[in-house]
Amino acid sequence: MCGIIGYTGNRPAAPILIEGLKRLEYRGYDSAGIAVEEGDRIQSVCRTGKIAELERSLPQFHLTGSCGIGHTRWATHGVPSEANAHPHLSCDGSIAIVHNGIIENHAELRRILEERGHTFLSQTDSEVIVHLIEDAYSMLAFEASEDDDLADAEGKRTPHTSTSEMLAGEPSLLAQAVSMACGFLIGSWAICAMVASEPGKIVCARKESPLVIGRAATGVHVASDVSAISDAVSEVAVLADGQIAELDARMFNVFSVAGDVMTRVNPETMKLDRRADVADRGQYADFMIKEIHEQPRVIRDTLEGRFDGGELTISELALTHEELNLIDRVCIIACGTSYHAALVAKNLIEGWARIPCEVEVASEFRYRDPIVTPSTLVVAVSQSGETADTLAAIRDARIKGAKVFGITNVLGSPVARESDGVIYTKANKEVAVASTKSFTGQLVSLTLLAMLLAQSKGRLKQAQMRMLFSELSNTAAQAEEILKDADDVHRAALACKDARSAMFIGRGMGAAVAEEGALKLKEVSYLHAEAYPAGEMKHGPIALIEPGFPLIAVATESPTYEKVLSNIQEAKTRGAMVVAIATEGDERIREHADHVIHIPKVRDAFSPITAIIPLQLLARDIALLRGCNIDQPRNLAKSVTVE
Ligand code: M6R
Numbered sequence: 001m002c003g004i005i006g007y008t009g010n011r012p013a014a015p016i017l018i019e020g021l022k023r024l025e026y027r028g029y030d031s032a033g034i035a036v037e038e039g040d041r042i043q044s045v046c047r048t049g050k051i052a053e054l055e056r057s058l059p060q061f062h063l064t065g066s067c068g069i070g071h072t073r074w075a076t077h078g079v080p081s082e083a084n085a086h087p088h089l090s091c092d093g094s095i096a097i098v099h100n101g102i103i104e105n106h107a108e109l110r111r112i113l114e115e116r117g118h119t120f121l122s123q124t125d126s127e128v129i130v131h132l133i134e135d136a137y138s139m140l141a142f143e144a145s146e147d148d149d150l151a152d153a154e155g156k157r158t159p160h161t162s163t164s165e166m167l168a169g170e171p172s173l174l175a176q177a178v179s180m181a182c183g184f185l186i187g188s189w190a191i192c193a194m195v196a197s198e199p200g201k202i203v204c205a206r207k208e209s210p211l212v213i214g215r216a217a218t219g220v221h222v223a224s225d226v227s228a229i230s231d232a233v234s235e236v237a238v239l240a241d242g243q244i245a246e247l248d249a250r251m252f253n254v255f256s257v258a259g260d261v262m263t264r265v266n267p268e269t270m271k272l273d274r275r276a277d278v279a280d281r282g283q284y285a286d287f288m289i290k291e292i293h294e295q296p297r298v299i300r301d302t303l304e305g306r307f308d309g310g311e312l313t314i315s316e317l318a319l320t321h322e323e324l325n326l327i328d329r330v331c332i333i334a335c336g337t338s339y340h341a342a343l344v345a346k347n348l349i350e351g352w353a354r355i356p357c358e359v360e361v362a363s364e365f366r367y368r369d370p371i372v373t374p375s376t377l378v379v380a381v382s383q384s385g386e387t388a389d390t391l392a393a394i395r396d397a398r399i400k401g402a403k404v405f406g407i408t409n410v411l412g413s414p415v416a417r418e419s420d421g422v423i424y425t426k427a428n429k430e431v432a433v434a435s436t437k438s439f440t441g442q443l444v445s446l447t448l449l450a451m452l453l454a455q456s457k458g459r460l461k462q463a464q465m466r467m468l469f470s471e472l473s474n475t476a477a478q479a480e481e482i483l484k485d486a487d488d489v490h491r492a493a494l495a496c497k498d499a500r501s502a503m504f505i506g507r508g509m510g511a512a513v514a515e516e517g518a519l520k521l522k523e524v525s526y527l528h529a530e531a532y533p534a535g536e537m538k539h540g541p542i543a544l545i546e547p548g549f550p551l552i553a554v555a556t557e558s559p560t561y562e563k564v565l566s567n568i569q570e571a572k573t574r575g576a577m578v579v580a581i582a583t584e585g586d587e588r589i590r591e592h593a594d595h596v597i598h599i600p601k602v603r604d605a606f607s608p609i610t611a612i613i614p615l616q617l618l619a620r621d622i623a624l625l626r627g628c629n630i631d632q633p634r635n636l637a638k639s640v641t642v643e
Helices: 013-027 051-061 106-115 127-153 173-182 287-293 295-303 321-326 336-353 388-399 414-418 437-456 462-484 487-496 509-525 534-539 561-573 604-625
Strands: 003-009 031-038 041-048 067-073 095-103 187-195 202-207 212-216 219-223 235-238 244-247 252-258 261-265 268-271 329-334 357-361 376-382 403-408 421-424 501-506 528-533 550-555 577-583 595-599
Touching: 003 013, 003 095, 003 187, 003 202, 013 031, 013 051, 013 067, 013 219, 031 051, 031 095, 041 051, 041 095, 067 095, 067 187, 095 127, 106 127, 127 173, 127 187, 173 187, 173 202, 173 244, 173 252, 173 261, 202 219, 212 252, 219 244, 287 295, 287 604, 295 437, 295 462, 321 437, 329 336, 329 388, 336 357, 336 376, 336 437, 336 509, 336 604, 376 388, 376 437, 388 403, 388 414, 403 414, 403 437, 414 421, 421 437, 437 462, 437 604, 462 604, 487 550, 487 577, 487 595, 487 604, 501 509, 501 534, 501 561, 509 528, 509 550, 509 604, 528 534, 534 561, 550 561, 550 604, 561 577, 577 604, 595 604
Parallel strands: 329 357, 329 376, 376 403, 403 421, 501 528, 501 550, 550 577, 577 595
Antiparallel strands: 003 067, 003 219, 031 041, 031 067, 095 187, 187 202, 202 244, 212 219, 212 235, 235 268, 244 252, 252 261
């Protein structure tokens, strides 16, 4: 979703901002803009569509300033348009802001500000921020000049009390004005602001929406996402909720705020691992196919070092054996693909550890007062680590006294920082909006968690653990095997490409895989797809089956294989065009399916790790045949930072 970038230093800001915005593109956006200080004024340029469009328009503005802010916008309040794109300017054009998040009381604030004479140029919730800062700034500037006059009259004025040269470490007028403005806001925000009268300065504020700041030899950078920060930065400060930061070309200060008192604090810092952040699609046509092919590596990396001396360890869980033993319920919260990984985990946790496990989409969990006690282990799964609903659910669960364990792909992300313990999925940066390799990382991590819980409850003995771990490790080679030959997938894609709708079915593990397969197809090909537990077909969905209707069945070897087979037959009898994912050696299924995609034999518990791969490939193939944008599907964002 929206992204923020800012730079102040000794280099022209515009190219640095554009480079940062390009790195934010993968998050999804529909307009973009930058504002750069040019002498004593601020020049802002906004465009709808791609960053390339914005970049193409820049030469006519001859931007040379070395301090600026930029933004990619994913429309929430107001259509995608130049007027609604950020940065937004104050009425006199002297202040510019960019904002991520949602201002919930924007309508009320807009009414008050309009009554006070402010003119709004956009439909966005964000624009109220710049007008609030404008009011606060003029009030503070007026008070400061009165103080200066008084000091002059008393002959006490020193250079330190000048409004333009604040004491090192004291907040500037802009920082104070931003802080005052935030006091009126309800909602979530990451804000960067500049004012023409304080050249070379950027002020940032945050509540529930991430911002990181890093220093390089040529200036100071700020971004909403570490991957957008210049490569010249090796360590970032992570702004905490409620903090305000002030950047100039050489340094930055961070303040905590209590009422109208701003106190300088040392921020939390984080070293950047650039290897995990490489966004290069190499020889691949798009990131999605590259990321699908990375899955064997993700499995190996996620498992590395986990099973030593006959025991599984997840030290990051930060729970003692005794604490693990006290867990009497597991509750997994997630959204989208991460939710589907959680559905698989429910089967494993209940099956192996015999601990009741609930799985719930975070947007429901957060609003329904769920039963969570100190003996509940809440597991939050999120690739990006910044999904707004998942974060809200984490906060809620912690207030209720539960231990929260995060599973995320992004180092230092809000999910990682707000959880009691965290497993990183080792997928490395995932660029395609449709999650593939991060799903695999989540599946493997959740499988380890289920095994750990079973181990601590004494439900799985050492020999069983060893065998399971070895079979789990083998899925990496099996995934490689699947990826070697995609001809059957391609034939199935050709058969499905002109359909208007498709149905995915499976049972047990296969039901979760079917859900994820249907989501992938919808996301990248815009073909309507539904997933049902196969046993539900007769209760309604079978009415949709007509000759040629694509039915994609996950029919791998499992205790319910025969049941799935009869569900396939029922659909086939009614004319469905059946694509089946089946286990190598299963030739019987050919009698009932039009297309069979075989995958290596694997224990049912691990089958989602391999069975999803042909469905990911199928979704991408169909999308290509339908001429869709593979990596950036319409309307979608990589990080869903608003609810
Ligand atoms: O970053 P998260 O895992 O929290 O994101 C959750 C969903 O937004 C995400 O999985 C979404 O469904 C993907 N586009 C799926 O491909």
